Amino acid sequence: MSPVLEVRDLEIAFGGVKAVDGLSFTANAKEIIAVIGPNGAGKTSAFNCITGFYKPTGGSVLLNGADITGKRPADIAHEGVSRTFQNLRLFHDMTVLDNVRAGMHLYGGQNFLDAIFHTPRFKRSEAHYTEEAHYWLDFVGYRGRRGVPIRNLSYGQQKQVEIARALARKAELLLLDEPAAGLNHSEKQSLLELVRRIRDLGTAVVLIEHDMGLVMEVSERIVVMNFGKEIADGTPAEVKANPAVIEAYLGKDDEDEEVPAHGDA
Amino acid sequence: MTIDNSTESIHTVEAEAKKRGFGAWLSSIFENKYIGLVALGIALLMPFLIATPYALNIMTTAAIFVVLAAGLNIVVGYCGLLDLGYIAFLAVGAYTAGIISKAFQLPVLFTLPAVVIMCILAGLIIGAPTLRLRSDYLAIVTLGFGEITRITANNLTITGGPSGIFGIPGFLVIGDIDFQNPVIFYYLTVIIVAGLVLAAARLGRSRLGRAWKFVKEDEDAAEAMGIHTYKVKLLAYIFGAVWGGFGGMLFASHLTAISPMSFVFLQSALVLMAVVLGGMGNMKGVVLGALAISLLPEFLRDFSSYRYLLFGILLVVVMVFRPQGFWPPKGAEAERTKAQRELAAMANGLKK
Numbered sequence: 225m226s227p228v229l230e231v232r233d234l235e236i237a238f239g240g241v242k243a244v245d246g247l248s249f250t251a252n253a254k255e256i257i258a259v260i261g262p263n264g265a266g267k268t269s270a271f272n273c274i275t276g277f278y279k280p281t282g283g284s285v286l287l288n289g290a291d292i293t294g295k296r297p298a299d300i301a302h303e304g305v306s307r308t309f310q311n312l313r314l315f316h317d318m319t320v321l322d323n324v325r326a327g328m329h330l331y332g333g334q335n336f337l338d339a340i341f342h343t344p345r346f347k348r349s350e351a352h353y354t355e356e357a358h359y360w361l362d363f364v365g366y367r368g369r370r371g372v373p374i375r376n377l378s379y380g381q382q383k384q385v386e387i388a389r390a391l392a393r394k395a396e397l398l399l400l401d402e403p404a405a406g407l408n409h410s411e412k413q414s415l416l417e418l419v420r421r422i423r424d425l426g427t428a429v430v431l432i433e434h435d436m437g438l439v440m441e442v443s444e445r446i447v448v449m450n451f452g453k454e455i456a457d458g459t460p461a462e463v464k465a466n467p468a469v470i471e472a473y474l475g476k477d478d479e480d481e482e483v484p485a486h487g488d489a
Numbered sequence: 490m491t492i493d494n495s496t497e498s499i500h501t502v503e504a505e506a507k508k509r510g511f512g513a514w515l516s517s518i519f520e521n522k523y524i525g526l527v528a529l530g531i532a533l534l535m536p537f538l539i540a541t542p543y544a545l546n547i548m549t550t551a552a553i554f555v556v557l558a559a560g561l562n563i564v565v566g567y568c569g570l571l572d573l574g575y576i577a578f579l580a581v582g583a584y585t586a587g588i589i590s591k592a593f594q595l596p597v598l599f600t601l602p603a604v605v606i607m608c609i610l611a612g613l614i615i616g617a618p619t620l621r622l623r624s625d626y627l628a629i630v631t632l633g634f635g636e637i638t639r640i641t642a643n644n645l646t647i648t649g650g651p652s653g654i655f656g657i658p659g660f661l662v663i664g665d666i667d668f669q670n671p672v673i674f675y676y677l678t679v680i681i682v683a684g685l686v687l688a689a690a691r692l693g694r695s696r697l698g699r700a701w702k703f704v705k706e707d708e709d710a711a712e713a714m715g716i717h718t719y720k721v722k723l724l725a726y727i728f729g730a731v732w733g734g735f736g737g738m739l740f741a742s743h744l745t746a747i748s749p750m751s752f753v754f755l756q757s758a759l760v761l762m763a764v765v766l767g768g769m770g771n772m773k774g775v776v777l778g779a780l781a782i783s784l785l786p787e788f789l790r791d792f793s794s795y796r797y798l799l800f801g802i803l804l805v806v807v808m809v810f811r812p813q814g815f816w817p818p819k820g821a822e823a824e825r826t827k828a829q830r831e832l833a834a835m836a837n838g839l840k841k
Contacts, residue, residue, distance in 0.1 A: 275713060301715035313710035315703055319822050326703050329696065330715040336728075339695030340688040346695070353696075358825060358833055371822040393714065 226289035227252045228397050228428040229274070235282030236266075236273050243269040245452040246283070249445075251428040253396065256419060258439040259432050261449035262472060267432045268310055270449070271399055275307050276300040287397065302330060306395035308386045310402050310432075316375045320366075323374050323385055324357040327392030331356075360388040364418060380411050391422065398422060400431040404438050416442050436473075440464070448472065519816065524773065525687070532679045536672055545671040551783040552678045553739050558763040558779035559682075559689045559772060560732025565761065566770035567693055568725035569705030570620070571628040574635020575760055578730040580642060580752040581611045582737020587654040587747050588647060596661040597742040598668075608734030609727050616726035620719060635757050643749040653748025660742040669742070678739055685735055690772035692728065701725050702770070766807060767814055774816030781815075 227250040234247040244266040251257045259267050272278040274285050276297040284293045287303050295303075306327070315323050333349035361370060366384045368377060374385060383403065390398055403419070404412050412435065419442055423429050433439045439446060440460045448456040448463055450472040456463050463469055518524070535548055561575045585607040586600040619630045642648040649655075659669035660677065668677055692698050700721045703711035708718050741747050759782055767778020785803065789796035807815060825833075 277709065277713075297709075297712040298715050298717045301713055307713055309710065309713075313707050313713075315706040315710065317706060317818075317820055318699075318702060319820065321822060322699060322702075325699060326711070326714045326716075329700060329703075332696075334696055336692060336695065336697055339691050339697065342691065349696070358829075359837070362833060362837060369824060371824045373820045389714070 226286070228288060229430065230286040230289075231270075231274065231283070232286070233283035234270060234273055234280055234285065236269055236278055237281045242452045244273060244280075244449075247447075247449065247452075247454050248283075249447045249454070249457055251397065251430050253426055253428050254423055255445070256423050256429045256431070256443045258443035258446045259430065259449060260434070260436070260439055260446060264451075265449040266452040267449055268401060269452075271307065271401055271432060274300075275305055275399065301393065301395075304396040305399065306390040306393035306397070307399040308390050308401055308403065310405070312379075312382050312386055314374045314382055314386055314389075317373055319372060320361070320368070320370045320374055320377070320385055321354065321357045324360055324388050324392050325353050327360075327389040328353055328356060330393065356392060357388075360392045361385070363391065363421070364388045365414060379406055380408075383407065387418070395427070397428045397430070400429065402432055402434065404433055404435045412438055519773075520819065525690075528776070529679070529683050532683075533676070536675060540672065542671055545675050547784070547787050549671070549675050549678050549743055551780055552675070552682045553736050553743065554760070554763070554783040555776050555779040556682045556685050556732060556736040556739070557760045558767070558775045558782075559686045560729045560736065561760050562764050562770070562772060562775040563689055563692065563701070563732065564725050564729035565764050566775065567698060567701040567705065568722055569701075570722060570725060571624065571631070572726075572729070573628050573632040573754070573757055573761065574615075574638070575631075575729065575733060576752045576754075576757040577615065577635045577638035578608055578611060578733025579737045579740060579756070580638050580749075581607055581730070582734030583741040583747045583751070584642060584648055584654070584737070585734070586738040586741040587657045590658050590741075591654060591656065594658055596658060597738060598661045601738065604734045604738050605731055608730040608737075611734075612727035612730030613723070615730075616723050620722045620726065632754070632757075635752075635754060639749050639752045642752070649748075651749060653746060653750075654741075655746035657741050657745045657747070659745075669745075674743065678743070681735065681739065685732055686772060686776060689728075689732065693770070693772060697721070697724065762804065765814060766804065768817035769814060771814075771816055771818040774814055774818075777816055778814070 229251040231247055231249050234244055235242065236244045247266070247270055249257065249259075259270065261267055269278060273280040276292075276295050276299070279294050284291055286292065287305065290303070292300050292303055315326065331349075331353070333352065334346045337343075338346035338349070358370070361384075364384045364387050366381060366388060368381050374382060377385065383406075387400070387403065390400075400419070404415055407415060416438060419429060419431065431443070443460060445458065446456070446460055446463045447454060448466070448469050455468045455472060456466045458466070532552070536545065557575070557579060560578070561572065564570050564572050564575070582604050585604045586597050589595065589600045589603055590597045615631070615634045619627055619634070622630060643651055659667060660674060661668045666673065668674055693701075700711070700716050703714065703716060704718050704721055712718050740751075763779040763782040764775050765778075766781065767776065768774030786796055786800055789799050792799055
């Protein structure tokens with residue numbers, strides 16, 4: 225069986241700068257993969273390539289063995305990829321429920337004539353949307369009001385809603401871009417528990433994260449990037465012991481020595 | 490999964506209770522779900538109050554203006570596409586109805602299928618190339634297309650050139666009833682317009698309407714949710730065009746004569762003004778805005794040559810004090826009731 229996500233030698237260049245340079249990894253169903261690396265390592269660029277927001281300049285992205293490289297974002301979402309964004313991209317003037325309903329766009333179930341004439345089909349489908357929205361908000365542990373515009377919510381709540389929206393897509397692959405950024409300790413703990421429950425749904429979860437503690441605790445495998453290149457791929461224990469990773473995060477012992485792999489660019 | 494029984498809907502009740510006095514009274518009137526029916530009732534009763542040909546003419550024109558504002562609200566209010574050439578669709582509808590009904594001496598109503606098809610085509614032709622652009626660029630290009638439409642009508646023989654088309658046959662005659670009679674035509678217009686306004690409002694609350702609003706708020710996020718932003722924008726344009734076409738058909742049979750002078754840029758600007766003034770995205774507000782824009786100059790007629798000055802000052806005052814428009818969308822919906830919450834908790838418990 226082919227893995228849910230397979231990234232092969234992914235490469236994207238902006239002008240002369242290679243933001244991602246030869247990234248390869250796989251993610252299986254019911255697996256949590258973390259992509260880590262210092263700021264500017266190319267993690268978000270890699271996510272944007274996988275989800276179609278950037279067109280990769282090389283390599284390929286396979287979803288269940290089918291090539292999705294360079295397709296447009298909506299088509300990739302259609303194939304079964306869902307994501308969150310690094311800086312929350314919610315629909316600010318719309319209600320919490322409407323934001324989660326956005327994730328259900330591909331459910332269909334009604335056309336414009338149903339909407340104009342309020343057919344039973346329309347009412348059924350709207351009721352279903354609402355019920356599902358409540359279900360996913362419950363799932364992520366959201367406890368605030370649900371009929372109010374999203375801009376009235378706290379940052380932590382907005383993060384929850386964004387995950388609920390991504391889950392409502394019921395995708396096989398979920399990409400979380402820094403889900404723990406800006407959360408306090410207890411919120412991080414419930415996030416850990418949530419990510420595990422998402423995995424138990426059968427989803428392949430790929431997350432970008434800065435918080436090493438969180439990553440070590442939750443992921444089955446970790447991909448480490450630095451300057452666009454992949455420098456390690458392995459279990460948390462392997463990655464922790466890898467000298468290249470230690471170097472990337474803590475710097476080298478000998479400060480005078482040039483690092484040839486990175487160059488001056 | 491635990492759902493704690495604390496905050497969820499209790500705050501709402503308290504907040505509602507605190508809000509008292511004039512503001513609460515006013516908003517309870519505006520948020521009343523029968524307000525649309527009341528407005529329709531008033532429109533239907535108007536001829537009993539004043540039935541002078543002049544008043545009926547003004548009221549019919551206002552009703553046609555309402556359908557234009559409703560159509561533009563789909564494009565600008567729901568989908569956030571600034572269209573400065575919307576009047577082009579009124580022109581397409583009016584000329585299609587006028588040319589076909591005059592050539593074949595048909596009642597104008599029978600041109601409806603042709604009007605709808607021509608407007609869908611016009612929406613596609615204008616929308617397909619322009620909707621790849623964003624915001625300001627889109628506004629400029631639509632402005633261009635609006636002018637192109639008018640100038641084309643001014644120069645073609647089939648559209649009658651600068652003098653336009655006159656002597657358009659009546660809307661419909663059944664036995665002794667001539668729908669061209671001002672009172673009957675007024676009622677007919679009100680009913681058609683009410684239907685279209687309701688349909689547009691319902692579209693706004695559907696899956697497609699939500700997709701429009703997602704695109705308006707954040708195109709990239711919408712795309713990530715699997716929404717084909719280009720297709721969705723094109724659909725908004727086409728719906729707007731069809732609403733404009735209905736307006737054009739009514740316009741042509743109301744005036745029985747049309748000329749390029751009716752489709753100048755000022756008209757596009759006025760419809761846009763109605764949408765912005767009323768409250769972009771809220772169909773009720775937009776209807777109110779349209780009525781204000783079309784009727785106020787008539788009420789200010791006593792001030793003769795100063796009336797447009799006064800009209801302008803009024804608009805500026807409203808925009809200064811209510812930049813979001815007179816009646817913006819509410820942006821809220823019903824919370825879950827306690828019973829629903831407990832039921833969901835039970836169902837989730839069972840699933841585990």
